[in-house]
Amino acid sequence: MSDNRNSFVRHEMLSERAPPVGERGVLKWARENLFSSVFNTIMTIVSVWVIYSIAVGVAPWFFNGVWNAETTRECYEILDGVNGACFAVLRERFPQLIYGFTYPSSEYWRPNLATVLLLVALAPVLFRRLPKGLLVFTVIYPFLAYWLIWGGSILIPTVAFVGCFIGVACYKKFSSGAFVTAITLSLISAYLCWFLGGYLISWNDAFLSLEIVPSRDMGGFMLNLLLGTIAVSLSIPLGIALALGRQSNMPIIKWICVVFIEFIRGVPLITLLFVANVILAFFFPPETSIDLILRVIIMMTFFNSAYIAEVVRGGLAALPSGQYEAANSLGLDYSQSMRFIILPQALKISIPGIVNVSVGMLKDTTLVSIISMFDLVGMIRGPILSSTDWNGVYWELFGAAAAIFFVVCFTVSKYSQWLERQLETGKH
Amino acid sequence: MSTSQISRRDNFQLSMLLNDKRYRSYTFQFFALIILICIMAYLGKNLLENLAAAGLNISYSFLGEASGYDINQRLIEYNSQSTHLRAAFVGVLNTLLVAFLGCIMATIFGVTAGILRLSNNWIVAKLMMIYVEIFRNVPVLIWILIIHSVFLTILPQPKAFRGENPEASMLWDAFAFTGRGIYIPKPVFYDGSLIVIATFILSIIGVFAFRNYSRKKLYDTGQLIETRWTSVVIFFVPTLLVYFVMGNPIGLEYPELKGFNFKGGIYARGSLISLWFALSIYTGAFIAEVVRAGIQSVNQGQSEAAGALGLRSNLVMNLVILPQALRVIVPPLISFYLNITKNSSLALAVGYMDITGTLGGITLNQTGRAIEAVLLLMLFYLVISLSISAIMNVYNRSIMLKER
Numbered sequence: 001m002s003d004n005r006n007s008f009v010r011h012e013m014l015s016e017r018a019p020p021v022g023e024r025g026v027l028k029w030a031r032e033n034l035f036s037s038v039f040n041t042i043m044t045i046v047s048v049w050v051i052y053s054i055a056v057g058v059a060p061w062f063f064n065g066v067w068n069a070e071t072t073r074e075c076y077e078i079l080d081g082v083n084g085a086c087f088a089v090l091r092e093r094f095p096q097l098i099y100g101f102t103y104p105s106s107e108y109w110r111p112n113l114a115t116v117l118l119l120v121a122l123a124p125v126l127f128r129r130l131p132k133g134l135l136v137f138t139v140i141y142p143f144l145a146y147w148l149i150w151g152g153s154i155l156i157p158t159v160a161f162v163g164c165f166i167g168v169a170c171y172k173k174f175s176s177g178a179f180v181t182a183i184t185l186s187l188i189s190a191y192l193c194w195f196l197g198g199y200l201i202s203w204n205d206a207f208l209s210l211e212i213v214p215s216r217d218m219g220g221f222m223l224n225l226l227l228g229t230i231a232v233s234l235s236i237p238l239g240i241a242l243a244l245g246r247q248s249n250m251p252i253i254k255w256i257c258v259v260f261i262e263f264i265r266g267v268p269l270i271t272l273l274f275v276a277n278v279i280l281a282f283f284f285p286p287e288t289s290i291d292l293i294l295r296v297i298i299m300m301t302f303f304n305s306a307y308i309a310e311v312v313r314g315g316l317a318a319l320p321s322g323q324y325e326a327a328n329s330l331g332l333d334y335s336q337s338m339r340f341i342i343l344p345q346a347l348k349i350s351i352p353g354i355v356n357v358s359v360g361m362l363k364d365t366t367l368v369s370i371i372s373m374f375d376l377v378g379m380i381r382g383p384i385l386s387s388t389d390w391n392g393v394y395w396e397l398f399g400a401a402a403a404i405f406f407v408v409c410f411t412v413s414k415y416s417q418w419l420e421r422q423l424e425t426g427k428h
Numbered sequence: 429m430s431t432s433q434i435s436r437r438d439n440f441q442l443s444m445l446l447n448d449k450r451y452r453s454y455t456f457q458f459f460a461l462i463i464l465i466c467i468m469a470y471l472g473k474n475l476l477e478n479l480a481a482a483g484l485n486i487s488y489s490f491l492g493e494a495s496g497y498d499i500n501q502r503l504i505e506y507n508s509q510s511t512h513l514r515a516a517f518v519g520v521l522n523t524l525l526v527a528f529l530g531c532i533m534a535t536i537f538g539v540t541a542g543i544l545r546l547s548n549n550w551i552v553a554k555l556m557m558i559y560v561e562i563f564r565n566v567p568v569l570i571w572i573l574i575i576h577s578v579f580l581t582i583l584p585q586p587k588a589f590r591g592e593n594p595e596a597s598m599l600w601d602a603f604a605f606t607g608r609g610i611y612i613p614k615p616v617f618y619d620g621s622l623i624v625i626a627t628f629i630l631s632i633i634g635v636f637a638f639r640n641y642s643r644k645k646l647y648d649t650g651q652l653i654e655t656r657w658t659s660v661v662i663f664f665v666p667t668l669l670v671y672f673v674m675g676n677p678i679g680l681e682y683p684e685l686k687g688f689n690f691k692g693g694i695y696a697r698g699s700l701i702s703l704w705f706a707l708s709i710y711t712g713a714f715i716a717e718v719v720r721a722g723i724q725s726v727n728q729g730q731s732e733a734a735g736a737l738g739l740r741s742n743l744v745m746n747l748v749i750l751p752q753a754l755r756v757i758v759p760p761l762i763s764f765y766l767n768i769t770k771n772s773s774l775a776l777a778v779g780y781m782d783i784t785g786t787l788g789g790i791t792l793n794q795t796g797r798a799i800e801a802v803l804l805l806m807l808f809y810l811v812i813s814l815s816i817s818a819i820m821n822v823y824n825r826s827i828m829l830k831e832r
Contacts, residue, residue, distance in 0.1 A: 034551060044552070050555070252460060266814060274792075275802055279798055282475050282478045399574075406565045406566050
């Protein structure tokens with residue numbers, strides 16, 4: 001009893017005490033992440049100084065920016081000696097930067113609509129959770145986009161589409177039999193359809209017609225997007241075919257593919273654009289004249305497909321040989337084993353690489369400004385900077401161009417990283 | 429029954445070319461070859477017809493003619509009376525110069541940024557991430573143009589260096605950074621400088637020999653010899669000694685302001701500097717990612733094991749992490765070097781006279797020999813790329829051998 005009174009025994013647990021000030025919250029974080037050692041502290045100070053000096057340099061320039069002016073001189077008068085940007089050029093020349101300077105302004109809705117529809121068409125390809133039915137639109141989209149951007153009668157893309165459709169349908173119908181018969185029949189039927197369609201078009205070429213915009217009127221960022229999208233979408237099948245050809249055990253096929261891939265990868269894109277600009281025309285029949293934009297698309301497709309072929313080859317090589325042997329032992333022929341066993345796995349591995357190459361392609365479309373096409377960079381370097389109104393406005397224009405490309409390319413590369421995580425199966 | 433089947437299989441029939449797997453590949457290749465030849469013949473026929481119609485022919489004789497244009501940045505003697513071939517050669521050297529400088533600088537940027545991105549300093553890591561993302565996602569052409577205009581607008585013109593109270597002044601009276609280019613002192617070699625250079629090379633060999641010797645001694649006897657300070661002494665002392673004994677045979681020629689421009693020293697044009705810087709900082713962002721991936725690819729257990737063996741952190745990096753990371757880093761690194769070489773053809777945008785600017789630019793426009801010029805241009809780049817990929821294959825094989 002007396003023991004009980006003299007000694008003190010706590011009957012309940014003490015509540016946890018908060019950690020010392022230095023061991024919690026912002027302080028702990030700062031100590032561990034910013035000032036953990038002398039060297040680290042120096043680095044932090046240097047970084048803060050770098051950020052500070054960039055901010056001090058750029059912020060006034062950015063926030064003092066003039067958005068309403070007609071010329072550089074007017075801009076400077078408004079600024080009155082204060083350090084500031086002249087964003088008015090972006091405002092005034094916005095249509096030129098986006099659509100080029102000869103695209104008819106009444107038709108701007110067409111490329112806009114085509115871009116929105118492009119996103120719709122790409123959605124089922126990019127996000128596999130969406131219903132597969134949407135892929136129908138993806139198949140129709142190229143023909144629709146052609147009609148929207150270049151204009152003319154809707155009959156031309158319709159006939160082209162119907163021809164392709166009938167050709168594919170024919171191939172599907174006869175592909176259970178001999179391969180050669182199916183291909184021949186499908187080619188003949190498609191050609192027949194195009195041939196008959198030609199009469200239809202010449203009979204009524206104003207049906208549902210949009211104003212025709214020739215290729216040379218395309219420009220600005222629209223041209224970059226156009227070249228990038230077409231070259232990338234054409235080069236993926238070509239690249240896969242080249243990769244398969246390079247893996248083939250038929251020596252002639254293999255060597256054709258190897259020489260093509262190594263040649264294209266060995267030269268800079270700019271020389272291929274020179275070819276498109278000055279040489280390619282020599283290789284077409286004398287009476288034809290092919291658009292420069294089409295020649296550029298051909299060369300860019302070749303260029304990109306060689307790089308995609310290397311990515312896909314990496315994917316093919318990464319598959320364990322057991323997969324090939326399993327496909328063979330199931331009695332599948334070459335095309336079946338590729339379509340059902342090898343390619344689905346190889347492409348899955350190579351998708352991030354393909355996306356990276358494609359982002360690179362989109363960035364490389366700016367090179368067309370060197371062969372004097374007026375893409376976004378070409379517009380800035382050509383008509384805008386050399387105009388008397390906007391002489392010497394480098395930063396705002398190139399900054400805007402960089403920002404546009406950054407937004408697009410950064411989004412795509414983030415998507416690629418997301419996809420990489422989504423596709424990570426069988427590792428755990 | 430069975431014998432007849434066997435004999436039937438051995439009898440070659442025409443339909444087997446299509447239906448028998450053994451022969452089908454021959455048919456297929458045969459047709460592929462025929463198609464290829466047809467395409468080539470068709471293109472060749474068009475080419476000949478077009479050339480005949482335009483009154484042209486394929487001839488390389490233009491290479492021997494006087495070029496008639498000047499090249500402002502050159503490594504070898506050249507004037508407007510020189511031939512187109514020599515102009516092309518000046519261009520080749522300029523391409524190789526900017527590619528070489530670019531590779532070194534890009535490696536420095538890339539390795540620094542890649543290591544700093546893994547730093548446990550939050551703000552540094554974030555800064556490096558911003559650098560990498562910004563530079564990777566904007567076309568290199570835009571970077572070249574931006575950096576070129578930075579160069580032109582921010583750096584002072586030579587005239588700013590003139591007068592009593594000049595707006596700009598030279599760094600240590602030796603380096604002048606102007607909007608037209610950068611001037612740095614140029615070493616001048618007098619009599620006896622050869623001996624100094626020879627001593628210098630010998631002392632470098634000496635340092636390596638000494639390090640080899642001390643390592644051998646360590647492995648054989650376990651005796652550790654101090655190497656750091658001895659190396660420094662071997663590196664500097666003999667050269668300096670000979671330099672003063674010979675009576676300062678190597679001097680520096682400083683750039684000086686004469687009239688409206690600088691004279692003397694080594695002059696690097698603004699276009700070279702901006703192209704060099706733009707290519708290296710752009711490619712550096714890619715290299716940073718490769719370096720980061722390479723370091724991260726080394727298993728965490730490796731550095732823990734090295735730590736458990738009692739190695740200090742810099743030794744862990746040098747002896748354990750880097751040798752393994754290099755296997756992952758080097759192959760893509762070399763392909764980025766190749767990219768720098770190919771991207772240096774964008775020199776056209778800033779007016780730097782590389783091979784694309786001379787042979788593919790002015791020569792092509794002056795002579796109208798588009799096919800020949802572009803073919804030669806492609807041949808040059810092909811030779812460079814194929815030789816670099818050959819070196820890369822040799823390297824890959826050499827690191828494959830060590831794997832067990």
